Amino acid sequence: MRIIVCCTLGLFLLTEVHAQSQRRPTFTCGGNITGESGVIGSQGYPGVYPPNTKCVWRLMVPEGKVVVLSFRSIDLESDNLCRYDYVDVYNGHTNGQRLGRFCGTFRPGALVSTGNKMLVQMVSDANTAGSGFLAVYSAAHPHERGDQYCGGRLDKPSGSFKTPNWPEKDYPAGVTCSWHIVAPRNQIIEVKFEKFDVERDNYCRYDYVAIFNGGEINDAKRIGKYCGDSPPAPVFSEGNQLFIQFLSDLSLTADGFIGHYKFRPKKFPTTTMPPTTTTPLPTTRATPLKYSAALCQQKCKRTGTLESHYCSSNFVITGTVITAVTRGGSMYATISIINVYKEGNLAIQQAGKTMSTKIVILCKKCPFIRRGLNYIIMGQADEEGRGKIAPHHFVMAFKAKNQKSLNVLKTKRC
Template identity: 35%
Template sequence: MDPMDGGMRYTPRSSDKDWDQAVTFLPASDNKKLEKKRGPGRVGFIVGLVILAAVLALIVGVLVWHFHFRKDFNIQKIYTGSLRITNQPFVDAYETSDSPEFQGLAKQVMSQLKSMYSESPLLSKYYVGSRVQAFSEGSVIAYYESDFTVPVGQDKAVDQAVSELSNMYSAPKAARGVVKNQGPLIFDYVVSSALDTRLFSNARTSTRYAQHTRDTADEIIKSPGFPDSPYPPNSVVQWQLRGDPGFALKLSFDTFNLEQNCAKDFVRVYDSLVPMDKFLMAEKCGYYSPSDPLSFISSRNVMLVTLVTSDEENFPGFRARISQIKLDGLPCGGPLTGSSGSFQSPNFPNYYPPNTTCHWDITVPVGKFIKLKFPKFMVSTESCSDYVEIAGKSRLCGQKPANHMVTGNSNTMTVVFHSDSSYVDRGFKATFEAYEPTDPCPEMFQCDNKRCVKPTMRCDGWNDCGDSSDEKNCQCDSGMIQCKNGFCKPMFFLCDGIDDCGDGTDEINCGCKAGEFKCSNDQCVSEKLKCDGNRDCNDGSDEEGCSRDLSCTVTTFTCNNKKCITKMNPQCDGQDDCGDGSDETNCNCGKKAFKSSRVVGGEDAVVGEFPWQVSLHVKNMGHVCGASIISKRWLVSAAHCVQDDKIKYSQPGTWEAYLGLHTQKDKQAATKRLLKQIIPHPSYNSYTYDYDIALMELDADVTYSDTIRPICLPSATDVFGSGDSVTITGWGATREGGAGATVLQKARVRIVNGTTCEKLMNGQITSRMMCAGILTGGVDACQGDSGGPLAFLSDDRMYLAGVVSWGDGCARKNKPGIYTYVPKFRGWIKEKTGV
């Protein structure tokens, strides 16, 4: 064993009114006088009153139906659209909606829209009116809204009628014999679509701004209140953005921080001046890091940005810059020659513009063929309306795995990228390379689908080709499971209750020894531990079906009402298991602000991707260990990080904690805290690394931000199963014996079956440890990652499943990393910190 050393790892409710009708009869003061009077008599009087009451009831009923129920039979439909006027030149006054020129042309457009709708018997019945919202160049494009009141059940028919009418007016002149005299304005095309109902809700206030970007100066737009206060609730805010003729607009968000749920708060960007879904470029919510910014380019000199907010959970909002670029200012196609080279979609890695087509003609030396590789490929999947076409044959769209490859059979190739009018994406980056026809994958393994993968990926137990051809007909080494069907599987799949081979090979002979109880997850524990009140099986199955009443223990979840929950993973799962909601409180954790341990074989994390990660520095020395934020005051780390050596690591004064840190060379951008106290677990064993966990109290609370947030703590009943994917992060050595990383690293590994890990680590694993890694080697935590988090993703939250503890070297084959199993210490953590 070579353990890590000290240099260490909201829908408005509708309520119906009740209408009470009552007739009160007052007693007469002299009954005899009434009896002597001539008239209809008492019976006639009562009959008259009954008739009167019935008439009144009928009137009230009609009124109630008219004002209350009748509204349910009609719905409001708004259609937004644009049309091009070909017999009018654009004048600058059309940009100002209160100018006489704007008003005059708008009146003509509305008159002709009314005439257009009158050509449809269906639309003419329900049409209410139109409003012109804006004009832009080309010759003149008018943007409008049209209102209809439509009976329920007729909305689909009206949608179809609007679409057909638009198509008829957009047809070539030779096909327009059915169109009556248009009027003084000649329309070249008409495009319209139903407006998203979220954009005209009566519950939301509406605001509109207009800005024109000129020359090279940037214009700024920002959400109301930014940055001093959150954006207002129940609002629809629109920014109509313009540029000069011959230019496109570029919208770049410096800050973007909205609620994560797009059903509540969202921003929509349109390649238009009214919100038409046909020209919707994107709908976004949540948080986007400044290091991975949102940036959009229009297809012409107009753009619309719309912010819609709900009545709750308001966030800081956004700030964005608008600049203009020449329409031909983005690289798009052209000839490519040579033995190798690269090209990419316009504006990559940001969103490509709509209505764009690029052609690349690639030529390599005669006698060679062309191989295309796509390190990144993200092209909208809307019916493959955006695509990359290769050699006039295959079309690619959607998202492809890294380094997706396509080969040709000549020394020339044409690649075409096309985007339609809506739903843009990040695009692609591509490289081309000449290859010998007889050797399409030099020094690589060629998959049946023509993809090339590294030879080391052959028979490693993972489907790297995508068609499993790299895993067929394998002769496995002794460290892997040899399936009867010729596949190899990692050893940690052995006896995990899942048929990973596909023929059951990995689940043969998986019984427990005499005197042992087999847990539901195939773990074996002593029969004496069954029903002893402690959760010895990781899945708690040794305590299921016991006849005695279980009292709440450290191994179960105790509700505030003292109810004991034995369900696995009850916290923050969206279900009130306790009945008092206490299992769903304190759930503001484990969320990344940004959208998308010894770490060997990892990659750079994005700024704020792991906001709970802490870098622990020894004063005047630099980074030594990692830790995780669990509250504004407390951190969790490893006990072996705070054991005295030549340096008094156990003393709070030795340490500095950097929160929100991304790059070790940029400590001034982080929040520094000193430590008030350090609490290593009292049972920590420095020889076996058992109970390797410690708590650290900061000298002052921290303020949560986009880059500083807590990770969720698991409950004592949480289970992390073998084969589950987990994430390790840290600034530790990127190779065994190497130097620490400058930028925070991340890597994905899998939890290894406990029985397998016990064998691989020669019996040194206790019930307070868990194993994770890639048994083929190459990915692991390493020195300097100690104390950092092993994070498990569940229901869109990250949980602290483990703490980086020790390992036999770093990233060695069949040597997983060993982590302190945090659920075992949940009671101790709460006792010491209150968290």
Template identity: 50%
Template sequence: RQLSCGAVGVWRKLTLHIQPIFHCGGHLVTDSGIVASEGFPSPYKPNSKCTWYITVPEGHVVMLSFRLFDMEADPTCRYDYLDIYNGHTRLVQKLGRFCGTFRPGAVISTSNTMMLEMVSDDSTGGRGFLASFSAGKPHMEEHQFCGGRLIKSQGSVKTPNWPNSNYPAGISCSWHISVEPNNVIEVKFMKLDLEPDTYCRYDYVALFNGGERDNSRRIGKFCGDTSTNDSPLVILLLFFFLSNVLLVQFVSDLSVTSDGFMAHYTSIPLKPPPRKPINKPTAKPKPQFNVLTTCFLPCAFSSALPLNPLCTQACKRTGTLQSSFCPHDFVITGKITSLTTGPRGSARVEVALIKAYKAGKLNITKSGPIMSITLASTCKRCPGLIKGRNYVLMGKVDTQGNGLLSPSSFSLLYKPIHAKALANLLRKPC
């Protein structure tokens, strides 16, 4: 029926003001829909844990596309984060953990189910996330644009556009490799060039042992450029997987792209261990090594230096601004201007001071109006600081006035809202 111009205007106003109410978790059983953090677009609640179960029709896969993402940022997503699983349980592959304000690329499951789990701590938050999902066709063709099921005894996987140009931004591909029973899969990366990042948060290739089975686990997550000028086609990474099924997943975000990767796989018979000789002299046997166990992880990484003993603590923030203010010797806000790696995982951190709320005997260098501080971090990965970002930093001061950061030091991405909270804490006696 036709509506008058006035009626159409009223109808539009009414529909524009009708907003869906997003709850903390739920079961979404439909061929397409919207999923968002609780209360979106209002900030999500602190100290919450919400789980969404998505189910699309049988014979399809779940295709998830983010429209907005705004959560507390951290290099390793320790505080507020969104985990995405390849099914309705935490026992399956984790397709990704996301945080910060950078919108993730598309995420695709390998079955008709997907699980989203959002966790927040007791401090800084954001607006959360908004994403749409739909039922897509599963990867069935070996030579399709991106991903597929590979059942031959040998083959290759490569990023889209290889080797003519960079891979596209904002895609997710999954290759399922399955070979004969009682065989294992050998994978050789001839080239690996993905957007570099210390924690491979943006573009990465991940490998899961066991494929789609519930007990599959992620074996590795890789990014960066591992090529060499001397021999660019050398085998860069070598894996042996004690399974005849393997999942290779490639994800790219919406920004920087690179050449991509090319990898070959081969099916290798798993030979039983040799039987022990009977009635032999009791001489001390020579140690036997099985390449399938000694090279389960990338052999190229086996010569790494021993882990710094000061970097063995759990990399997880404890406490809040309020509870951490008094126990620490110094409390400052500042911008990371330099981050230099030291021996065995340590770091030297240069900070341009914004404000010192508690400095004690901390050495502060002044050059004109600019004040800076040099801090020694026992473990670069924890707290995971990023050059160019502003932080709230708390730590200890030694007898010479040097500032020290440890994995237990409190750090937080600084926002203007923190200034008022810190000023209030400064007025209260410790």
């Protein structure tokens, strides 16, 4: 009797395994996908994706509905700017606005098209790393009041945007809203938040509003990333387009926000810094530095020592310059962090074991930094967490012999 039961159980398990293998979809390189919902994945998922490929999926749901795309898994070669292996998501099938570019293992929130079509493209170079991606799509009614779908193109001279459910109840969990604001070519855009309440976190890792110059999610053009219950200061675009993304994760939510925008003449005078530095510091912290021609006309010579600058600086780090882009009179740099000695309110992002931050060298050649080199950086940070480095701040090449001095300073009380 035991033998019969054992054999029957074994046969059942084999049948179940075979059935599961039959149910598992086989993912190929791209295709035209239609229907109310479905699943797409990188070629060979969950196996390692092949090198030197470009795969395009064209998604189409019934007319009158929008496409909602949610990544269930993403594992591609990691790079701060997603230059090597990446997934692009576009609104529509041809000449559509790019909704985002993704790589590494960070899973974005839901992406929503404005029409019934969406294009997903995955590109890999000669070197691969990871199992690719798995995503599900579904059809939804556009911009349903009280539902999670929101966003769209805003091209009137002024208007408002707000989180789903505002002001009746909290915004829902697990959503992404993207607003693309487009002004005439000779104008810029001003954005102000009237009310603002988004889950608080020191690094805005969970729920946040991110604002980008241009018409897409591009980390190199990010103006700021905001959360908490204090409205950000007014934001001004550099050109005639802004992209605003709101993302909530699957846990805590809050009241949300309502914001207003209006178009301004291109030469509209502002009292704030360029858009990357619009958020002022509280009076209890150091006053944010303002860019001016006079600031950059000062003689560029480092004064003082590690010790004399340590206590007066809001943050102290050592790191490698990964990117350095000149815009206007300033240089915008991404720093891969070696060590943090004094964090202050500097926004630090972490992907796996790699930490990075963004700083602005207010006068692009003072102090002068070069991509690929290591530095000790001491400076101030505004409330959005971006570091500001003026000529009188302390920046020097980082060498192993400096490690001991910094460790001693870290233990001292200012």
